[in-house]
Amino acid sequence: MKIFFTLFSRELKAFFYSPIAYVVLFYFLLLAGVNFWFQIQIVNGYPVELTMVEVIFRDVQFWFPFILSFPLITMRVYSEEYRMGTLETLTTAPVKDFQIILAKFCAVIFFYCVLWAPSFLSFATFQYFTGHTAANAAGAYYATFLLLFLMGLFFCSVGLLASALTQDQIIAATISFSIILLCVFIPFLPMVMNITSPAIRDIFAYFSPTQHMEDFSKGIIDSRPIVWYVSMTALMTFLTLQVFQFRKWKA
Amino acid sequence: MIKVENLTKRYAGVTAINNLNFEVEKGEIVGFLGPNGAGKSTTMRILTSYLPASSGRATIAGFDVFEQSVEARKRLGYLPENTPLYMDMRVNEYLRYRANLKGVPGRKLKQSVGDVLELCSLRDVEHKLIGALSKGYRQRVGLADALVHDPDLLILDEPTIGLDPNQIRQVRELIKNLGGKRTVLISTHILPEVEIMCSRVIVIHKGKIRASDTAENLLKNQRTAGSMRLEAKVGSDNAVADLQRIPGVKDVTEEQDGDYSVFQLRLEANADPSEEVMRLASNRNWAVREITRRRPTLEDVFVELTHSDS
Numbered sequence: 001m002k003i004f005f006t007l008f009s010r011e012l013k014a015f016f017y018s019p020i021a022y023v024v025l026f027y028f029l030l031l032a033g034v035n036f037w038f039q040i041q042i043v044n045g046y047p048v049e050l051t052m053v054e055v056i057f058r059d060v061q062f063w064f065p066f067i068l069s070f071p072l073i074t075m076r077v078y079s080e081e082y083r084m085g086t087l088e089t090l091t092t093a094p095v096k097d098f099q100i101i102l103a104k105f106c107a108v109i110f111f112y113c114v115l116w117a118p119s120f121l122s123f124a125t126f127q128y129f130t131g132h133t134a135a136n137a138a139g140a141y142y143a144t145f146l147l148l149f150l151m152g153l154f155f156c157s158v159g160l161l162a163s164a165l166t167q168d169q170i171i172a173a174t175i176s177f178s179i180i181l182l183c184v185f186i187p188f189l190p191m192v193m194n195i196t197s198p199a200i201r202d203i204f205a206y207f208s209p210t211q212h213m214e215d216f217s218k219g220i221i222d223s224r225p226i227v228w229y230v231s232m233t234a235l236m237t238f239l240t241l242q243v244f245q246f247r248k249w250k251a
Numbered sequence: 252m253i254k255v256e257n258l259t260k261r262y263a264g265v266t267a268i269n270n271l272n273f274e275v276e277k278g279e280i281v282g283f284l285g286p287n288g289a290g291k292s293t294t295m296r297i298l299t300s301y302l303p304a305s306s307g308r309a310t311i312a313g314f315d316v317f318e319q320s321v322e323a324r325k326r327l328g329y330l331p332e333n334t335p336l337y338m339d340m341r342v343n344e345y346l347r348y349r350a351n352l353k354g355v356p357g358r359k360l361k362q363s364v365g366d367v368l369e370l371c372s373l374r375d376v377e378h379k380l381i382g383a384l385s386k387g388y389r390q391r392v393g394l395a396d397a398l399v400h401d402p403d404l405l406i407l408d409e410p411t412i413g414l415d416p417n418q419i420r421q422v423r424e425l426i427k428n429l430g431g432k433r434t435v436l437i438s439t440h441i442l443p444e445v446e447i448m449c450s451r452v453i454v455i456h457k458g459k460i461r462a463s464d465t466a467e468n469l470l471k472n473q474r475t476a477g478s479m480r481l482e483a484k485v486g487s488d489n490a491v492a493d494l495q496r497i498p499g500v501k502d503v504t505e506e507q508d509g510d511y512s513v514f515q516l517r518l519e520a521n522a523d524p525s526e527e528v529m530r531l532a533s534n535r536n537w538a539v540r541e542i543t544r545r546r547p548t549l550e551d552v553f554v555e556l557t558h559s560d561s
Contacts, residue, residue: 006351010337017339085335089396092299092331093352094324248303 003095004103011077011107021111024072028115031065036122052126052134053144054217063210067155067180071173073111074159077104078244082167101241105160112152116145140219147216150229151209155180157236164243184209252277252404252434253298257307260293260458267293269458270307275451277403278431282449282466283438286557290458291438292332295408298436299329311404325354328397332408334389338382342373342392345381346399353400367395371425387418394425405429407437411444423448442549452549456557469552477547479516481528482508484538490514493531499524511540 015021039055042048048055056062081087090100123134123141135141155176162176163169187208190201205211212225253275260267268290275281285291296302298309300320309316314323337345346364355363368374371391376384381392390410397405410426411419419441427448429435439445445452446466454462454469462469481494494503494514499522506513518524525544532539 003352003354006348010348014337014339084338085331085333086337087335088296088301088331089329089335089349092301092324092327092329093349094321094354095352096321247301 004099007095007100007103008107008110011104012110014076014080015073015107015111018076020072020076024069025115028065028069029118031061032119032122035059035061035065036119036126040126051136051140051217052123053140054135054214057144057213057217058210063184067177067184069112069115070155070159070180071162071177073115074108074156074163074176075169075173076163077108077160078163078240079167079169079172083169097245098241101237101244105157105237105240108156108160109152112156113149116148116152120145135217136219139221140217143216143219143221144213146221147212147225150226151212153233154229154236155183157233157240158183161236161240161243164240183207187211252279253309253311253436255294255298255307255309258294258297258304258309259306260290260297260302261305266458268297268455271455271458271460273453273460273463275434275436277434279451280426280429280435280437280449282445282452283436283455284440284442284445284452284553285438285455286440289455289557291455292408293458294455295329295331295406295436295438299327299406300324325400326402327404327406328400328402330393330397330405330407330410332412334393336381336389336392336396339380341378341380342384343368343377345392346395349396350399355400363399363401367399370398371395372421386413387415390414390418390422394422398429403433405433405435405437407435409439410437411439411441419444442553446549454553454556461556462552466549470547470549477518477551478545479518479525479528480541480543480545481514481516481532481539482511482541483514483532484510484540485512485535486537488535488537490535490537493535494528497524497527497531498522499527 035056038061039052039059043050043052043055050058081090091097126132126134135144158179159172159176162179163172165175166172187204187210189195190197190204195201206224207228212222215222216225253273255271255273258271259269271290271294283291283294293302297304298311298316300316300323303317311323312326314320314326316323340348343364346367347360350360350363368377371394373388373391373395376388381389384392390413394407394410397407405426407426411422414422423444426435426437437449450465452462452464452466452469453460464472483490490512491503491505491514494500494516499519501517501519503517504515506515516524516528523544525542528542529539531537532542
């Protein structure tokens with residue numbers, strides 16, 4: 001456990017010692033703020049039946065920076081260790097590989113949570129100034145942020161896997177960006193291809209992050225996406241461990 | 252301390268090390284010698300459990316490096332080639348992190364880090380970013396890292412590469428002082444270093460052990476007896492051919508230095524053809540300016556043992 005915390009804190013420091021963290025934090029906050037302001041204008045100007053939480057998290061202005069944030073926060077985690085050769089000092093210390101994987105994963109998730117923390121404030125401010133609630137009920141907040149957390153688990157683990165595959169950060173970012181983009185957009189396929197079969201539409205909807213967000217932002221906590229994201233995270237992390245141990249595969 | 256049995260490592264068809272067998276006793280400082288690509292780093296990486304062996308086994312203090320890898324790793328300090336470090340950390344911060352990682356208990360942490368900072372003369376840079384340090388300092392930070400948990404065994408992969416002569420001397424002194432208490436396996440291709448520091452030398456070439464002995468014994472028993480240098484005015488004689496005919500001479504090279512020719516004679520085992528050379532020179536009336544016999548050095552042993560065709 002002590003080793004885990006040592007690794008975890010080193011990993012967090014690595015985040016906050018690098019300028020990437022601040023650039024990502026700054027622009028993420030900026031975009032989230034602009035998005036928030038934008039949506040308020042829309043809700044003010046047009047008759048909508050949706051709550052603030054719903055408009056915000058269902059808009060492309062949310063999805064775009066959201067998807068982009070994962071490659072940026074995960075790309076250096078393994079690639080940098082490979083490139084600098086510090087993998088050798090790290091793995092020859094009396095540390096088990098899964099401790100390294102877990103510490104890195106937790107540090108990334110922690111940073112991801114830091115990234116989202118300020119947006120809580122946006123809603124609180126909104127409520128304070130307007131006297132209106134931004135969601136249907138408190139549950140809608142919890143559900144939305146629960147889903148954000150779950151998607152964060154999955155997409156961060158995808159980013160980490162991509163980073164573990166290569167020593168080049170750009171390649172890692174490209175791989176994870178493509179995979180996450182596909183995860184978000186593939187579920188639109190039946191719509192684009194005009195497939196009307198409800199069975200196929202249902203299957204795609206089951207995997208669709210945008211569909212999940214639609215439900216969760218209304219306050220509907222569906223157990224199926226929870227299972228999906230958690231199990232996919234476990235799978236990605238398991239694969240990351242295997243890739244991380246690649247050099248130990250017997251020739 | 253180290254026991255290596257039939258260790259073999261193949262990378263995608265290339266055999267990096269082939270059926271290696273050696274032992275290192277407690278307290279020894281062993282020099283691991285070999286040309287680039289001989290398999291030194293590979294062997295060290297297997298010993299530190301960074302890479303798995305294809306076959307054979309290695310133990311450190313009785314712990315199998317593959318099966319009981321964490322136990323084995325607790326007992327060794329490793330300085331990899333090129334000293335990888337986290338450039339974004341400060342020296343003392345990095346050493347504290349490494350000490351924690353290596354299981355130094357909290358109450359001894361400050362003491363341990365302080366000790367290695369002193370030992371490696373890093374006190375004056377302890378608050379600096381590692382990325383801002385010169386190569387020599389980084390090398391010492393790497394060494395301090397290897398030492399911070401007070402390991403029984405040190406494995407150092409080319410610890411003096413890239414250092415200036417003063418720094419090399421410091422590092423050598425440091426390593427020499429570690430002997431006795433700790434076991435050290437050190438790889439290098441700087442030969443005087445080995446003669447100064449090591450109690451024993453293992454020469455490895457193309458993945459195989461060519462020799463394992465003290466530097467003295469290697470010199471005594473080696474096959475090339477050294478070389479001879481002759482400077483003379485030889486006129487139009489074909490001196491190279493004449494010299495080559497002398498028994499005991501392996502080959503001869505010639506260089507011009509004004510009117511004089513400078514001949515380098517590589518000699519065979521325990522041969523001393525100085526009399527024949529003198530006789531030849533006086534028969535031909537060569538004006539001899541210098542004739543010297545050079546005793547074999549570890550360098551000759553190294554060349555002999557690792558000459559590709561031998």
